[in-house]
Amino acid sequence: MPLTDTPAAPTAFTRDPLWWRSAVIYQVYVRSFADSDGDGTGDLRGVRSRLGYLQELGVDALWFNPWYPSPLADGGYDVADYRGIHPAFGTLADAEELIAEAAARGIRTIIDVVPNHVSSEHRWFREALAAGPGSPERERFWFHPGKGPNGDEMPTNWVSNFQGDTWTRTTNPDGTPGEWYLHLFAPEQPDLNWNHPEVRAEHEDILRFWFDRGVAGVRIDSAGLLIKDPALPEVPAEPGPGEHPTEDRDEVHEVYRAWRRVADSYEGTRVLVGEVWVPDASRFAAYLRPDEMHTAFNFDFMTRPWRADELRASIDLMLAAHAPVGAPSTWVLSNHDVTRPVTRYGRDDSGFAFAKKRFGTPTDLELGTRRARAAALLAAALPGSLYVYQGDELGLPEVELPREVLEDPMHFRSGGVDPGRDGCRVPLPWRGTATPFGFSPDGVRPVASAAPAAPWLPQPAEWAALTVQAQEADPGSMLWLYRQALRIRKRERSLGDGPMTWMPSEPGVLAFSRGDDVVCVTNLGEEPIALPEHDRILLSSAPLVGGLLAHDSTAWLHRTA
Structure with missing residues (x-):
């Protein structure tokens, strides 16, 4: 193809x-x-x-x-x-x-x-850094003074989704330490203030x-x-x-x-x-x-x-x-x-x-x-x-x-x-x-x-x-x-959105019906299993073993409603 x-x-x-x-x-x-x-x-x-x-x-x-x-x-x-x-x-x-x-x-x-956030190179964030503390530009983000006598401590001890700190301190134009800004992810991803x-x-x-x-x-x-x-x-x-x-x-x-x-x-x-x-x-x-x-x-x-x-x-x-x-x-x-x-x-x-x-x-x-x-x-x-x-x-x-x-x-x-x-x-x-x-x-x-x-x-x-x-x-x-599965999924009206019903199965097996005519069986057990009643196999992830569904395999079955 x-x-x-x-x-x-x-x-x-x-x-x-x-x-x-x-x-x-x-x-x-x-x-x-x-x-x-x-x-x-x-x-x-x-x-x-x-x-x-x-x-x-x-x-x-x-x-x-x-x-x-x-x-x-x-x-x-x-x-x-x-x-x-x-x-x-x-x-x-x-x-x-x-x-x-x-x-x-x-x-x-x-x-x-x-x-949730933008790049630290986003126009808004560059404007916020240039505008300084108390400016309207900084209100679009989470700028905040630090804790402690000199503001050296982070405003919170929240933990980043990327591990590590969630606050980074800025530097004022005169070189002195400035406010902190929030980033739940990396420092290059300042969080936006969605209250704005x-x-x-x-x-x-x-x-x-x-x-x-x-x-x-x-x-x-x-x-x-x-x-x-x-x-x-x-x-x-x-x-x-x-x-x-x-x-x-x-x-x-x-x-x-x-x-x-x-x-x-x-x-x-x-x-x-x-x-x-x-x-x-x-x-x-x-x-x-x-x-x-x-x-x-x-x-x-x-x-x-x-x-x-x-x-x-x-x-x-x-x-x-x-x-x-x-x-x-x-x-x-x-x-x-x-x-x-x-x-x-x-x-x-x-x-x-x-x-x-x-x-x-x-x-x-x-x-x-x-x-x-x-x-x-x-x-x-x-x-x-x-x-x-x-x-x-x-x-x-x-x-x-x-x-x-x-x-x-x-x-x-x-x-x-x-x-x-x-x-x-x-x-x-x-x-x-x-x-x-x-x-x-x-x-x-x-x-x-x-x-x-x-x-x-x-x-x-x-x-x-x-x-x-x-x-x-x-x-x-x-x-x-995958190609066969997606074609069958589109062809069979019972697949996709719609009802699903679990079927009786032995331990280690997942079996359910989709509509009246499609059955899915997954064998997560150690031994091959017999398939439920069906008139034909639509697709199987692995060859059957003596007519049985092998371990770590899934089969889609069609049965006459």
Whole structure:
């Protein structure tokens, strides 16, 4: 199958107001997807050149990580200008052409919005530093005098999501120590003050800017962190609902009601997708009320270990959390922050926790790949929408990179013990037997006199067996499995959004029906099992063993209603 082909005319694409409830959404990390100009960095023209591949895969929408101008102190989540495109990725015109070309193939575009903070290079923050204490410019952020006789102590002892301190002290124009400013993440990401009307108005205008260009939705980064308690109290030992000074405060819902009004003012459904890390199910569901977000990321499922009881508990938890507000759940196995499934499921600790990431953790990739195939079919059979992180459809493993090439701030702020997140961000392999594996065009040089640039992160030599080209020729590959799964998912009306019913099963087995005619069975036990009654097998993640479903395998079955 070629990597590009002729666009198809949109049909139900423009007419389905509920597309988001069952959508398969593919996450594009632009820097690592495809490089069109040979500089070693992925770009929007590279994405455009691979739209045929994405259409063939069977996705309904693309979610792009931040593509805006940024110093890249945190992979683009330090945004300097929300109305532009990072020069390494292209131009605003490239983005507009990509949105339109994808739409012509029936693929919508979702962009990332990072409302909690901006880059320290953002115009507002530069103006705030120049204006000095007490200025209106500083009111858009959280500037505050320090504690202690000389103001040498931080205003609070809040802990950063990137580990370490959450306050950085400024220097006055005369060289004396100045106020402190808040950053829940890196110092290069100062937090905005969402109590300020200009901050709220600016972000609503940003939504309109991109909706006017055809964007079908926004993914909202760190959605629960926007509102802070202006009294700056310390974090209680056991904060009650809404009592944490920086997380999940009740006032944040006013922000998303306003955003929903903006989204609903446009023709077609423009979706709001929240990154909401809230453990309490009822508090989580509050973000999905009919006048707020459409959906939110379900992180619980991908953090669970490869055990039937754990995965069933997660499925039950998330379906119950969404039911009161009538929202569909989302299912995701990884993203740009999380250890890839092939690696994660091949470890003794097959769950995921940032704090446990360490160099040199042993992995059985054969076992991990087998489980990742089974997990892919399990997730794709669950009710709601499905997210696929680029490269998971190729079965790419996490790469343990040399320390000298790492860029992720989580590595450095951990004191060097955490490998960080760059291992799941290595550029994709498209074809050939040697790096750059078609990620960059053959023989193209960014400057005529220069040598071709290497990919911004090095690709392992063993990825030659995992290229798109190699897998397209192999019916047993992960890519074939994903393509078949997404085609069947779209064809079978019982899959996607809709009811689900657990079926009786033995320990270590997950079995449920979708509608009257589709059954999904995942065997997480040690021994092969007999399949429930069916008239045909739609798809299996591994070959049957004497007519039995092997361990660490999933099968989709069809039965006559």
